Amino acid sequence: MMALHVESVSKTLGAFSLHDISFDVKEGEYFVILGPTGAGKTIVLETIAGIHTPDMGTICWDGEDITHAEPRERNIGVVYQDYMLFPHLTVEENIGFGLRQKKMARERIREAVEKTAGLLGIPHLLSRYPVTLSGGEQQRVALARALILEPRVLLLDEPMNALDSAMRERMRKELARIHRLTGTTVIQITHHFEDVFALADRVAIMNNGTIVQVGEPAEVFWHPKDTFVAEFLGIGNLIKGVARRAGSLIEIGAEGGVSIVAASGDEGDVVATLHAEDVIVSKAPFASSARNCLPGTVTELVPSGSTIKIVIDVGFPLVALLTRESCRELEIAPDSRVYATFKASAVHVIPVNGK
Incomplete structure (x- = not known):
């Protein structure tokens, strides 16, 4: 079942433009958008999230047109590469922030935070502040803050870019485990092909504001569509x-x-x-x-x-x-x-x- 349908989306921001972006993401799929720096990957993610409105094209979720819906109406979680944690809040307060905005009862928030922190393996960090955490720990907190809202799709913007190679490998395993346990639909952008083979059900290759090939990782790797992909x-x-x-x-x-x-x-x-x-x-x-x-x-x-x-x-x-x-x-x-x-x-x- 197709969860997300992006059809002929174009968007101009300053000197950069997305051109006729089209792809589908299945429910529960781990979909990776791969491309060099400057290809437009983050703009695609932010357009799905509602931060940008397309100049042309449509975005649908389960057949519902959400092209012009406000970001808060889309129930989409976003984790940026710099994690964007609130430095003045504890880990517990960071994770529960979205639920407090929804006016959920304090006891229910505490239960949800403990459950989500357990899923991410960070209950021992709940009383600490972001500045005291390693990059990998900050990433787990950012993921917990997004997942606690039970988003229908989780958008990950270069989530391992700031990590060293050993930590990236551990976090790939962690993301695969979380996806397996939650079944959340995930769209991740990256420029590391190792992320694709470790995580992706399917991959889209982007270049200069366009998607040039979509397919399963092995298909794209062994049968590149053009010389850029190769x-x-x-x-x-x-x-x-x-x-x-x-x-x-x-x-x-x-x-x-x-x-x-x-x-x-x-x-x-x-x-x-x-x-x-x-x-x-x-x-x-x-x-x-x-x-x-x-x-x-x-x-x-x-x-x-x-x-x-x-x-x-x-x-x-x-x-x-x-x-x-x-x-x-x-x-x-x-x-x-x-x-x-x-x-x-x-x-x-x-x-x-x-x-």
């Missing part, structure tokens, strides 16, 4: 060439007179995408059913944690990703002669006019 998601190889049909396959003439084969795709000018982890590196031709096996020379090794990015000149730069152990076993070094092998099905073809 580059933004950090897909290791974008190979320009000219494609022509070769029987049931697509043959792509790339730089250096090298041809690669794809399982499917359009003919003409294309960009072929290939994930670095799909490239097998060997010192001799690799015996497999893979249709692509290219000889080349290692030009660069770039360590990254437990893996090493290998750049191979095969007529054009081709990137592979190996573990440190594999590099040692293969004795990979600059100027090493190697073979790069990958399946035709691993090559995704994007028409150049699909930019």
Whole structure:
């Protein structure tokens, strides 16, 4: 069942504009909007919340048009990246603030605060003030303040942006747990793709005020719609060439007179995408059913944690990703002669006019 329906929403704020934004969010879904800084993600969230009114388009909840409804009438919770806690109020008072605004009885507020604080694992913080809390603790308080109002949708604006990598990983697990327990519909914006795989049921990719692709995380990651999505998601190889049909396959003439084969795709000018982890590196031709096996020379090794990015000149730069152990076993070094092998099905073809 679709809970939120955004249809052809456009909004101009100063020099920036949203253009024809359309997407649906299912009830109980964790929906992530991903894009670079300045793509317009926060403006989309604030328009859903009612802070901005669209110049064009409609926003509906369960079939009810809420495009022009006041923010307080929408029952939408918002958690910003700076958390916006009241410094002069205790954690207990911060969490219960919205219920006090609704004139709820004091005892009922206390019960609701204790229940919500327990869900977030912060009952021991109730008497403290925000300035004494860590970033992760402040985030939990901000989430509790939003969740206690039982919003029909929870909007999260870069909720982990201020956290270090270790804390971000813990908070991803916490958000997944809270979503599983509450079943609240969540829309989160982020520029970290790790958030998508950890949390999202579906993802929308934004660029320059527009949504360029919507789908399940694996679908978007393995089949980017255009070169912006491929580059933004950090897909290791974008190979320009000219494609022509070769029987049931697509043959792509790339730089250096090298041809690669794809399982499917359009003919003409294309960009072929290939994930670095799909490239097998060997010192001799690799015996497999893979249709692509290219000889080349290692030009660069770039360590990254437990893996090493290998750049191979095969007529054009081709990137592979190996573990440190594999590099040692293969004795990979600059100027090493190697073979790069990958399946035709691993090559995704994007028409150049699909930019």
